[in-house]
Amino acid sequence: MLRVLSARLYDAALAGAERRALRAWRRELLQDLEGTVLEIGAGTGANLAAYGPSVDRLLLVEPDPAMRGVLADRAAAARPARAVVLAATASRLPMHDGSVDAVVSTLVLCSVRSLDRALAEVRRVLRPGGRLHLIEHVAARPGSLLHGGQRLLAPAWSRVGGGCSLTRPTKELLAAAGFDVDDVRGDTLPVPVPFVRPVVRGTARP
Numbered sequence: 001m002l003r004v005l006s007a008r009l010y011d012a013a014l015a016g017a018e019r020r021a022l023r024a025w026r027r028e029l030l031q032d033l034e035g036t037v038l039e040i041g042a043g044t045g046a047n048l049a050a051y052g053p054s055v056d057r058l059l060l061v062e063p064d065p066a067m068r069g070v071l072a073d074r075a076a077a078a079r080p081a082r083a084v085v086l087a088a089t090a091s092r093l094p095m096h097d098g099s100v101d102a103v104v105s106t107l108v109l110c111s112v113r114s115l116d117r118a119l120a121e122v123r124r125v126l127r128p129g130g131r132l133h134l135i136e137h138v139a140a141r142p143g144s145l146l147h148g149g150q151r152l153l154a155p156a157w158s159r160v161g162g163g164c165s166l167t168r169p170t171k172e173l174l175a176a177a178g179f180d181v182d183d184v185r186g187d188t189l190p191v192p193v194p195f196v197r198p199v200v201r202g203t204a205r206p
């Protein structure tokens with residue numbers, strides 16, 4: 001019961017950001033996807049409404065049982081024919097090599113412990129030419145006041161936020177892992193808490 005409550009609290013905490021920006025960003029990122037789409041860390045299903053009609057199969061990977069419970073209910077209500085909910089992590093994806101047309105990650109890579117392994121898995125399951133579609137909050141510019149604040153708050157934030165890192169330079173880490181990040185741009189999430197305002201969004205190609 002408590003776990004379900006925490007999943008519902010997640011939705012409540014994000015409601016303002018969804019209204020102000022995230023809902024539109026999700027749609028812009030996902031509405032034209034086609035074929036078989038894998039979403040990692042699908043959470044409570046915030047992206048479900050953003051997928052367009054050209055998605056044939058939606059594979060929703062979510063390791064947290066409470067999030068997964070809410071996700072399964074919503075996926076069943078929204079898209080019974082196309083969505084499959086899977087208990088797994090991004091570091092070990094239960095898909096064949098080259099079997100998905102696109103991978104989606106929104107607000108997830110900040111929490112993934114072994115990012116290298118997860119990105120290698122994303123690369124493995126994507127078909128040639130497939131892309132990683134992402135919206136992620138990231139570290140502020142090194143040396144900025146905001147970056148200093150993020151570093152100070154990071155340990156406590158990670159403890160209460162399920163391992164979420166405030167200081168992950170995700171775009172740079174994607175580039176270091178061999179992804180082309182030319183179509184990943186910086187933006188600002190209009191939320192009251194400044195530490196999660198810096199975001200990157202767009203698509204990266206292995």
Ligand SMILES: C[S@@+](CC[C@H](N)C(=O)[O-])C[C@H]1O[C@@H](n2cnc3c(N)ncnc32)[C@H](O)[C@@H]1O
Nearest residue numbers: 041042043046064067089090106107108111112
């Ligand atoms: C902040 S929530 C984001 C949920 C959703 N993607 C969204 O945009 O609202 C982060 C999600 O990533 C999941 N997660 C954490 N570590 C993960 C991993 N290694 N692999 C896949 N999902 C993970 C968490 O369980 C949680 O549901």
